[in-house]
Structure formats: structure tokens, C-alpha cells
Amino acid sequence: MSIQDSIRQTVTENPVVLFMKGTPTFPQCGFSAGAVQILKNLGANFVAVNVLENAEVRQGIKEYANWPTIPQLYIKGEFVGGSDIMKELFSTGELEKMLQD
Amino acid sequence: MTPEQVQTLITDRLSATACEVNGDGAHFYARIASPRFDGLGLLARHRLVKDALKDVIDSGELHALSLEKTLTPAEWAAR
Numbered sequence: 001m002s003i004q005d006s007i008r009q010t011v012t013e014n015p016v017v018l019f020m021k022g023t024p025t026f027p028q029c030g031f032s033a034g035a036v037q038i039l040k041n042l043g044a045n046f047v048a049v050n051v052l053e054n055a056e057v058r059q060g061i062k063e064y065a066n067w068p069t070i071p072q073l074y075i076k077g078e079f080v081g082g083s084d085i086m087k088e089l090f091s092t093g094e095l096e097k098m099l100q101d
Numbered sequence: 102m103t104p105e106q107v108q109t110l111i112t113d114r115l116s117a118t119a120c121e122v123n124g125d126g127a128h129f130y131a132r133i134a135s136p137r138f139d140g141l142g143l144l145a146r147h148r149l150v151k152d153a154l155k156d157v158i159d160s161g162e163l164h165a166l167s168l169e170k171t172l173t174p175a176e177w178a179a180r
Contacts (some may be wrong), residue, residue: 043106068151068158079144082147083160084169085143085144085169087169088143088169088170
């Protein structure tokens, strides 16, 4: 399976996926830490993928959504955004709604 | 880059009607109003800004830019 197929499988088989640097317990980057904090605040169940563990995923995820930075949030297979977008959707309450649907 | 330079770039390239930029030379935070955001979702607005600044982001001149607000002029006026 190509790396793009494997990413597609991960984001479609899990309702909420966060590609991040580090793990939810030990984030390795401030932006990833902020993204985890938002999802925890909303009580979301999510799958976290540590891109630092796999160079192919780290590069492949940037191409998958044509988005150059990490973290990246996916809900039901759809790319939602990076850390700025998560912050803004969180502050308006939209993210909570998206996670409930 | 200085916050003022980033502000000028954004204003010119996005026809921004309002643009506030804070930052320390490495990491910048921007709040932008532009008519080009009309009819676009949040993700598309962020892509538009990043695409417009792609050359200076890729070259490393602009190291990191957080987009705090990307509003249409009407949304900006109403906030």
C-alpha cells in the first residue's frame, strides 16, 4: 500500500485523527500540544499519529492535504485544518459541533 | 522581517482592507480583513493567505505566521 493510501485508510477508518509531533502525553512541539489541549478540552476521542516516528508519513501527510505544516486534524476523513484553524473553530464553538455530528 | 513588512505584504497581495500584525521577527500573528475572503470557508481563507505568501515562506524570510483572524470586511466591521 502506498503511503497516501495508508493515510487515507487511517483518516477514513477513524472518526477523528490528529497528525502531530510527539504523543498526546508528550507533545514535541507547541502547536501540536495546543491541538491536543483543544481536543482534550472538548472531551474528544481521537487517534493521534506521531509523524516523528515515520519520515514517510511526515512527508506524505503534507502532500495528502496539500498543507505544509503539522499538526493536521481530520474529522470523518476530511481535512479540517492546522493549529490556527483549530483554535478559531474552538473559540467559535464550531469544532465542538463538528465533533458531535 | 518586521511586523510592518509583513503587514505591507499581506495588504498588497490580498487587497486587505485591514491588517494587524504582531510578532518578534520569527513568529508573527496576523488579523486580516479582505474582500477576497467573501464566500470562502476558513480553510480556503487560510490557504489563500499562505499561497499569496508562498515565496517568502518557502525562502524562509517569513518563518512562521499564525492567522488569528481572516475576515471579510463586513465581518471585520461587525466584530
